[in-house]
Amino acid sequence: MNMTALLEVTVGGVAVGCVYSLLALGYSMIIRASGIIHFAQGEVMMLGSMCGLSALWVAPSLHPALVLLVGMLAGGALAGAMELLVYRTLRRRGVPLVSIITATVGFSIFLMNAARLGWGSEPLRYPDMFRGAVEVSGIRISPQLLWVAASGFVIMVALQIFLSKTRPGLAMQAVAQDPDAAQLMGVNLSRSMAATFAVAGAMAGAAGVMLGSLFFSFFEMGFITGLKAFVAATLGGLGSIGGAMLGGILFGLIETFGAVFISSAYKDAIGMMLLIAILLVLPQGLAGLWRRLR
Amino acid sequence: MTIRRRSLLASIPFITAPALAVAQSRGEPLRVGAFGPYSGSAAAFGQSMREGIELVTEARNRAGGIRGQRIEVTFADDGGRPEEAATIARRFATRDRVLLAFGSVSSPASLSASQVFREEEVPQIAITATSQRLTRVGNEWIFRSTVPDRKQVADLVDFIAERHPQVKRFAAICVNDDFGRGGVEAFNELARAKGLSTVAEERYARGDIDFTAQLTRLRGANPDAILDWSRYTEGALIVRQLRQMQSNLPVFGSDGYAVPAYVELAGQAAEGVTYVTPFSIATAASNPVAQRLTAELHSAHNKVPDGTHALAYDAANAAYAAIERAGRADRRAIRDALRQTDMDSTRGRLRFDQTGDPTLVSPVVQIRNGREADARA
Missing domain, CATH: 3.40.50.2300 (Response regulator)
Structure with missing residues (x-):
């Protein structure tokens, strides 16, 4: 393999990895705060993608950053509403956690069908937001891939700043670590929980716009991608923010390089086998390794 | 016309009449x-x-x-x-x-x-x-x-041998099912007889969206053209990703492309793609x-x-x-x-020939300005 191909595959793997990372972040944040494995996360991503695309239909010259913002707002509003209208009520009624997780699967199927009703069952193409190619030391790279990788990094850095420097972010962290203590310190638990879902949904919405612009928007796009992102979150260590970011990018790279060097027809199987192997060695995922090293 | 309702008479089990000579008298449809x-x-x-x-x-x-x-x-x-x-x-x-x-x-x-x-x-x-x-x-x-599929492949191979004699080395990609594998296997066999060769072959699972790895491997074999036996959704992604990789390799495809959604999904990347189809309004004008x-x-x-x-x-x-x-x-x-x-x-x-297949030559079309055009013209 020559340098050009190596760079192309690496950038491709990182770009897809960023999408997994953003989704994995949502899984991890929600699990840490509420214990819920939010299986509808992939569909929140899909609807973010659809809304970003619809914004482009209305305003074809919309700046890519604004399209991303539309996706984030849509994803955030949707996930926040799901928490406020359904999950919160279920928790208050004392529904067991396992049943709430089952409800998230129900939401996933419902949202998929709602999207099919609204946007049809055929894949939809994002208009080209970029043209030409970017040259990196003589090697030409698709601007789509660079854009996805760059926005992924920016959003993840922004999330870190939000969680560690702002009051609502700190409140979310506090609720995740010890809800009772946080409440005693004056944190509004149910508002903070809704905010966690909304931020997780916004991450998913951003991932949807990225994935849509790389490939297609499709009512079923959230299913397998959501599953892989969940695997990435597990790889990073469920509940760990840093682990989710790293796990996503690592999973994207493993998948792409596995397909290049081992077998492309069975790429999904390779990714999953590697996950099982890694968990056998590192039961707590990458986050566990990090804690052990410290 | 609506789907005919089950009539009372028709629902009576039909036992005595011979299966062959079905009596349908004048006046009856x-x-x-x-x-x-x-x-x-x-x-x-x-x-x-x-x-x-x-x-x-x-x-x-x-x-x-x-x-x-x-x-x-x-x-x-x-x-x-x-x-x-x-x-x-x-x-x-x-x-x-x-x-x-x-x-x-x-x-x-x-x-x-x-x-x-x-x-x-x-x-x-x-x-x-x-x-x-x-x-x-x-x-x-x-x-x-x-x-039938094998005849379509044969018609495409004939077309390539006649119209693109400089294209000799093919890198093939296909969906990993009967349709995809069958198409590429038929191509390999029929192309060899015309002096063409397949220098690399990749498969993917139905529903895959990222083909970076396959395309990287295919391009590594330094082919003259890509042969893609895909349905239109994956086919559109493959040609888009190929063009995103800044590759200008010609693409020859299957009748799986022959729906308007292919051009819709592939956009600009579809330009110049050539495929075989059972019917095209472009060649039947x-x-x-x-x-x-x-x-x-x-x-x-x-x-x-x-x-x-x-x-x-x-x-x-x-x-x-x-x-x-x-x-x-x-x-x-x-x-x-x-x-x-x-x-x-x-x-x-x-x-119809003895087997019941039509004795027709499949049209080969090329996408030009976002529409099918007769590639033989």
């Missing part, structure tokens, strides 16, 4: 059946098939039917499922007592129905089912409107039968004909002509008359 996926993921194909058959049937009935008898088509939805198709075939043969059946769209559904029709001795014309096997099992009751179909479909449904419309239209025309030539409502006579078919179709002179 001539019954034929048409089964396809009118629901589910392939419903668009089923819809086109139905429209094509309806156009021919309505025109015939307006002109007095066949020897004064009206034609009545019973439509049945197989949902693309082979087991449903077999049930429908049995019902068509025994309860509806059809003289002939059209269907289906997919190869598995057509194949499973064909076993029943063979047993019940009902002539069947498959519409878009391209699987070679369908007509290669010694079944004398099967005909097909589309050109001067064909009078295709012109008639275009006009009729426009006035009835305000649509432009797709491949399935044309294949169904040709099948219905051939079938009604055969029923007329047979001179009586007898399935065996109709089958023998079908075998003698020699008529103008939307795709040129239509005849």
Whole structure:
């Protein structure tokens, strides 16, 4: 393999990895705060993608950053509403956690069908937001891939700043670590929980716009991608923010390089086998390794 | 025309009458059946098939039917499922007592129905089912409107050898199922005879969206062109990702591209892509039968004909002509008359060979300015 191909595959793997990372972040944040494995996360991503695309239909010259913002707002509003209208009520009624997780699967199927009703069952193409190619030391790279990788990094850095420097972010962290203590310190638990879902949904919405612009928007796009992102979150260590970011990018790279060097027809199987192997060695995922090293 | 309701009389088990000589006296309609996926993921194909058959049937009935008898088509939805198709075939043969059946769209559904029709001795014309096997099992009751897959590959190989003699080394990518693997295997075999070679081969799972790895490996083999045996969704992604990798390699594809959604999804990247197709309005512009179909479909449904419309239209025309030539409502006579078919179709002179396949050469088209154009022109 020559340098050009190596760079192309690496950038491709990182770009897809960023999408997994953003989704994995949502899984991890929600699990840490509420214990819920939010299986509808992939569909929140899909609807973010659809809304970003619809914004482009209305305003074809919309700046890519604004399209991303539309996706984030849509994803955030949707996930926040799901928490406020359904999950919160279920928790208050004392529904067991396992049943709430089952409800998230129900939401996933419902949202998929709602999207099919609204946007049809055929894949939809994002208009080209970029043209030409970017040259990196003589090697030409698709601007789509660079854009996805760059926005992924920016959003993840922004999330870190939000969680560690702002009051609502700190409140979310506090609720995740010890809800009772946080409440005693004056944190509004149910508002903070809704905010966690909304931020997780916004991450998913951003991932949807990225994935849509790389490939297609499709009512079923959230299913397998959501599953892989969940695997990435597990790889990073469920509940760990840093682990989710790293796990996503690592999973994207493993998948792409596995397909290049081992077998492309069975790429999904390779990714999953590697996950099982890694968990056998590192039961707590990458986050566990990090804690052990410290 | 609506799906015919189950009448009281027809629901009485049909025991005593012989299966072959189905009595349909003057005044009573001539019954034929048409089964396809009118629901589910392939419903668009089923819809086109139905429209094509309806156009021919309505025109015939307006002109007095066949020897004064009206034609009545019973439509049945197989949902693309082979087991449903077999049930429908049995019902068509025994309860509806059809003289002939059209269907289906997919190869598995057509194949499973064909076993029943063979047993019940009902002539069947498959519409878009391209699987070679369908007509290669010694079944004398099967005909097909589309050109089978292997012949399509052969037509594409001939085209490449004639028109692109400088393209010798192919890198092949295909979906990892019967359609994809079958296409590439046939290509490998037929291309070798013409001095072409396949220097790399990659597969992917149906529904994959990221083909970076496969395309990287294919390009590493330094080919002259890419051969892609995919359906349109994956095919559109493959050509887009190939162009994103700044590759200008020519792409030759399968009839899986032959739907308007392919160009819609691939956008600018589709320019210059060449593929084989059972029917293209681009190559049939001067064909009078295709012109008639275009006009009729426009006035009835305000649509432009797709491949399935044309294949169904040709099948219905051939079938009604055969029923007329047979001179009586007898399935065996109709089958023998079908075998003698020699008529103008939307795709040129239509005849059936001994296996029941049409003896037509597939059009090869190239995307130019976002539309199909005759690649041989």
